[in-house]
Amino acid sequence: MHPSAGTAGTAGTAGSAAPEERVRLSGPQFQQDPAALYAQIRRRFGPVAPVLLDGDLPAWLVTGYREVHQITGDAHLFARDTRRWNQWDNVPADWPLLPYVQHNPSVMFTEAAEHRRRAGAIGDALAGVDQFDLRAHCERIADRLIDAFSGSGEADLVGQFALRIPLLAVAKMYGMSESATPQLVRDVAISLDVGPDAIPAYLRVQEAMGRLLAAKRDAPGADVPSHLLRHPSRLTDEEIVQDLLVVTAAAQQPTANWIGNTIRLMLTDSRFAMTLSGGRGSVGQALNEVLWYDTPTQNFIGRFATRDTHLGGRRVRTGDLLVLGLAAANADPHTSLDMSADLMGNHAHMSFGHGEHGCPYPAPEVAEVIARTTVEVLLDRLPDLALAVPAESLVWRPSVWMRGLERLPVAFTPTYAGGG
Numbered sequence: 001m002h003p004s005a006g007t008a009g010t011a012g013t014a015g016s017a018a019p020e021e022r023v024r025l026s027g028p029q030f031q032q033d034p035a036a037l038y039a040q041i042r043r044r045f046g047p048v049a050p051v052l053l054d055g056d057l058p059a060w061l062v063t064g065y066r067e068v069h070q071i072t073g074d075a076h077l078f079a080r081d082t083r084r085w086n087q088w089d090n091v092p093a094d095w096p097l098l099p100y101v102q103h104n105p106s107v108m109f110t111e112a113a114e115h116r117r118r119a120g121a122i123g124d125a126l127a128g129v130d131q132f133d134l135r136a137h138c139e140r141i142a143d144r145l146i147d148a149f150s151g152s153g154e155a156d157l158v159g160q161f162a163l164r165i166p167l168l169a170v171a172k173m174y175g176m177s178e179s180a181t182p183q184l185v186r187d188v189a190i191s192l193d194v195g196p197d198a199i200p201a202y203l204r205v206q207e208a209m210g211r212l213l214a215a216k217r218d219a220p221g222a223d224v225p226s227h228l229l230r231h232p233s234r235l236t237d238e239e240i241v242q243d244l245l246v247v248t249a250a251a252q253q254p255t256a257n258w259i260g261n262t263i264r265l266m267l268t269d270s271r272f273a274m275t276l277s278g279g280r281g282s283v284g285q286a287l288n289e290v291l292w293y294d295t296p297t298q299n300f301i302g303r304f305a306t307r308d309t310h311l312g313g314r315r316v317r318t319g320d321l322l323v324l325g326l327a328a329a330n331a332d333p334h335t336s337l338d339m340s341a342d343l344m345g346n347h348a349h350m351s352f353g354h355g356e357h358g359c360p361y362p363a364p365e366v367a368e369v370i371a372r373t374t375v376e377v378l379l380d381r382l383p384d385l386a387l388a389v390p391a392e393s394l395v396w397r398p399s400v401w402m403r404g405l406e407r408l409p410v411a412f413t414p415t416y417a418g419g420g
């Protein structure tokens with residue numbers, strides 16, 4: 001096993017295992033070959049592995065498909081409120097993963113009836129999005145971005161394309177003005193990074209959502225904030241602002257990485273060569289394969305045991321943190337799914353979560369509209385698209401949690417702007 005994931009011996013409970021007996025959730029192998037690492041962890045420890053988070057904080061990494069399904073399907077035993085964690089006394093004030101677990105009054109950390117109230121309102125608001133109109137808007141966004149670099153014959157399809165589209169689409173769904181969108185895009189990008197500017201940027205995004213909500217109260221429209229304001233669940237302004245922030249963050253990085261990872265697959269896998277030169281036929285297949293094999297959200301923090309229990313042969317204590325290994329679960333060889341079959345119509349992956357705390361319907365549909373439209377327009381506009389560097393030289397972002405490329409350099413025949 002890679003030194004960064006070194007282990008020795010076995011562990012019985014999250015609180016009792018010594019640090020040297022645990023897999024460290026850090027190191028270059030998580031970027032270079034995470035699938036192989038998850039397979040090693042599963043072979044050594046089974047479907048539930050003792051791990052150490054940054055700062056030597058113990059947790060469980062759940063790599064088994066059946067176990068992830070069990071956890072996400074039982075919100076009573078495996079709850080979402082992070083205040084249940086039994087390690088809070090050991091968490092330093094500057095812990096880098098604090099944004100993932102710091103409790104706030106958003107839908108992310110609610111439970112039971114309160115969660116159903118909040119998630120139901122979000123689902124209803126997203127159901128009000130006209131997906132045909134969203135598709136047309138995404139086509140215009142993609143065309144405009146491609147126009148900016150199409151004459152040069154080269155581009156970075158991460159920084160110049162994939163990372164910019166989801167938030168522009170979200171701004172449309174939120175009914176935001178064109179003038180407010182660029183600053184929002186910049187601030188959300190900064191807030192999602194681990195750095196000294198993240199918190200000030202997050203506060204600016206929060207303030208922007210507050211201003212947007214005030215504007216929609218005065219002049220409501222057919223947009224997500226207006227739907228939330230008039231929803232029968234009677235959400236408070238603070239609840240709506242917090243939940244708009246959750247939807248914004250959930251739409252941005254995962255969808256951008258979904259787009260980037262799909263383009264990479266289509267440029268590096270010979271099965272998709274005909275699609276690049278002849279149309280859109282395999283875009284849906286590539287999008288679904290990425291969710292199975294290169295899912296944007298690799299691991300997710302998490303769930304917390306509400307009482308002592310057993311899972312995957314491990315004794316889990318009250319308050320133990322369980323990290324959902326979504327990518328590992330998708331690749332679990334012990335699942336009953338036929339992974340050698342055509343996955344085009346198989347959406348049983350864990351990439352959008354599962355159960356009460358999974359992405360509320362129709363969020364996955366909305367994300368797919370954004371991702372699919374983006375990739376289709378790119379292939380229509382630049383049919384001779386090709387990688388500008390060897391595939392093996394592409395660099396993944398240094399994250400245990402998200403899977404996305406730093407850059408995706410491509411070359412193509414320069415063309416005149418042809419956007420709508």
